[in-house]
């Protein structure tokens with residue numbers, strides 16, 4: 086029997102999707118050890134013992150796995166962002182592929198064909214968005230960066246390897262502004278102080294930059310000076326926005342934006358189309374990889390020109406608009422008003438005339454469309470992590486599309502929903518994992534379902 090503080094030698098034979106290596110003791114107890122890799126033999130110290138599993142800490146590598154590499158970030162394991170910087174990208178892709186397969190087979194009970202994961206060409210500096218909290222170090226200094234694992238302590242980060250280098254310049258200018266003006270950092274405990282988050286977005290193709298400060302109030306003292314400082318260092322600065330969030334909440338953005346400089350939005354390109362992106366609108370964080378995800382979705386949608394296409398959870402309209410020329414009619418549904426306005430604008434600037442967008446809750450909109458007699462041939466679903474409701478799946482099944490293309494950022498809810506679809510007569514034909522988020526625990530998937 087394992088006991089706390091035991092030191093044992095363990096072969097690491099699998100990995101959790103959150104980044105822990107897992108080994109088994111001779112009696113079958115699973116031992117979870119962060120910072121280990123499949124193929125390691127390690128001496129580990131037991132920290133906590135449960136009935137069928139235990140947690141341990143790596144003490145010493147006896148034989149390192151061939152998949153190991155030297156982590157290339159000084160913040161690694163201090164910040165809660167990356168979990169796979171200590172193994173090769175190929176090994177990371179294998180873990181992600183397995184995560185999707187396990188979820189679909191075990192949670193969904195679905196037997197289907199799995200394609201290999203589509204790897205990201207860039208594993209560094211691929212993100213076009215950052216939301217960085219401000220905090221205070223124990224000595225009273227200002228920190229800016231990421232929350233540590235399972236905590237709200239802000240780990241200071243001067244340059245994140247997942248972000249474009251221009252974000253570092255924005256952070257540097259902001260630090261200098263804080264130093265010069267002494268603006269107070271928001272304190273989550275007391276609800277006092279001003280600066281809460283720095284939110285940055287970058288259009289990779291257009292080279293347009295949006296900087297947004299989330300403040301507990303309406304704005305900042307010496308705002309003009311801040312804008313001048315940003316403009317001096319960042320010739321590609323397109324807009325500066327102040328977002329007002331006075332609530333005691335860990336939701337980052339408040340409901341009100343004020344444009345302090347420029348247009349209030351940026352634009353970028355995806356699959357040859359141009360898109361307007363407002364601060365509240367969703368936009369894929371790994372642009373180049375989103376094109377590969379959409380190409381797979383497009384292949385699954387298999388449009389011939391005569392179809393009605395329903396794009397649920399459409400954001401700024403991206404997936405549907407990139408397929409609009411291949412169908413008769415596109416209907417997009419999205420709950421965020423600004424995103425719907427962006428989607429309508431995006432259809433117009435790309436000369437797409439067969440699209441309409443509804444600002445509504447997806448299940449309610451689907452119900453309404455069904456009652457109006459709309460019968461889409463293909464439905465695209467791209468919900469947030471929590472997935473779809475059984476009600477929405479039922480409504481879609483009643484509309485009887487030939488195909489459903491399900492894009493998901495959470496394999497567990499995807500698996501649950503594929504099971505519900507199966508019960509409604511939709512069989513999963515194929516699942517393709519797509520790595521949108523190298524070095525982190527997240528993996529995207531796209532699944533094709535057909536009516537049986």
Ligand code: SAH
Nearest residue numbers: 367398399400403419420421446447467469
């Ligand atoms: N397909 C888009 C956006 C996907 S993200 C793209 O690839 O860019 C999921 C989107 O669902 C977000 O834009 C979010 O605002 C929207 N959303 C969240 N809950 C919703 C709901 N209940 N009804 C409709 N849209 C919702």
